[in-house]
Amino acid sequence: MGEMFACAGCDCPLTVPLSQVALPVLAHQSYGRERWLPPLMAAGTYAVDPEPWGPPGRPWSELGEGEAVARGLFAPVAFPSAGAWGTFVMAPGDACNTVLTPESSRSACCGVDGGEGPNLRCASCGAPVGTRIDDCDRWQEVRLAREAVRRIPVDGHADRALDWAALLQETNGTPPIAPGGFWDSRWEATAGEALAHLVAASGGEAVAVPDGLIAEMFRRPLGRLLPGPPPAKTLALAGPGLPVRDPAPDLLLVPRHPQTGEVWQPPGAAAAVPLSADVWIHLAFHNDRLLIPATGRLPELVLRDEPLPLRPRQLFEPDSGVFLHTLARLPAVRAPWLRRIYDRVSGSGPYPGRL
Known part of the structure; x- marks a missing residue:
């Protein structure tokens, strides 16, 4: 209904x-x-x-710690909304x-x-x-x-939440490159949210990121935000339809259901880092490898590369606004090491910088 x-x-x-x-x-x-x-x-x-939305905004200095925590804020936010919930x-x-x-x-x-x-x-x-x-x-x-x-x-209006099997059948995923050669906005926002969870779950230790699109999304920003080698924690993709890894990585990128908002929970003790389902499905089931140029007639079953796949105009950057919005609402940001990262990215620390 x-x-x-x-x-x-x-x-x-x-x-x-x-x-x-x-x-x-x-x-x-x-x-x-x-x-x-x-x-x-x-x-x-x-x-x-x-969350509250719309005007008026209130200066952060007017919020006491108790009110801020009651609103789910654990780090300073410039003029949080005092509008309608x-x-x-x-x-x-x-x-x-x-x-x-x-x-x-x-x-x-x-x-x-x-x-x-x-x-x-x-x-x-x-x-x-x-x-x-x-x-x-x-x-x-x-x-x-x-x-x-x-x-x-x-009455009569369908409002049925799909299970994961049905969702994978009905959703093809969102490609990372939009027409014109820009990174798709949904990928940038999803990466910003996931990066906040990744940094918090890392405990301040370096993270080893697998090659491919995942590396394009996270390797450089994680390298800027966390200490250098040797990596102490590992990262991988996990979720419905993918084989279980043994041994399990420390951090797992998993899908969030687009209807219910529930995050797929992996077995074991690995930390689940949510990704929007349309981005996760593309990462999990789409082959983004570049095909090898060939001349002459192609053998049977060999894939053609026509037209050439879209390539980005610039390096990928997770959305810093989404990163800060997410991190400010994680209780872990109260840890001194993580608060320093938050302050630096937000520009309120001594060394402001990008992700």
Whole structure:
């Protein structure tokens, strides 16, 4: 059974029927004006943001340690939101019967962002119900305020969570290179989140990263953030459909279910580091090796390399904003060695730097 949302004041329908999924890691990513980003959520889905969102922001100095920890923050965050908790996030095309009030988005650059409060009103009664976002540095989304709407069950609308076997059959994964030769935004955000978990789980020790795309994603940033050789911990890919390694590596990159948000749990004592399922599936089951050039007629069953695969224009860099957002919410960041890394990347330490 799915759900739709209606105005809490007049019961006017505000969305089409939707199915709930996990909030994508992309929700914590912004790019700047070099890219216009598509909708955050897939059509027909919505997610609940468990954190406060929107204006006003509060200076970190006003939050006591107890309040910060209660909000899940374990390291300083510049002007954390004091807005509404539990907003409902969906694609703009799934909203209906709303009226945009652009005067509530004067702080935006090239679109609207709700920086001055809700900019969507119910078309029936005029009550403020949420925020439309389509500014140049943001993923496009509509956020409905929890107190302004109510959820209505919809019979006959499928809302079934796939098991891992079905998910692997229905999902091909996301290629790492977008048209134009840029690294795909989803890979950068996923790597930023995973890198925070990797660094925390390393205990401050160097990590040996296997060759291939995983090395492209993590070897250089891990080398900058953690001590040099010899590596004390090992890293590998693990998850449904992959053979179990013996002996098991210390750290395992595993998928997070896109619908439930649950992280696949490996057997044994290895630390599980979550990756978005679409990125993990590509890493696990796609062959990214470059084929050897050949002349003449190719033998039967030999793969052709036409057209040539997309190659990136620049070295891969995990998203530093997602990295900091994730690390600030891990209790492990209170350890002095990890806090020093956090401060350096955020620019508040004595030696600010990139990932």
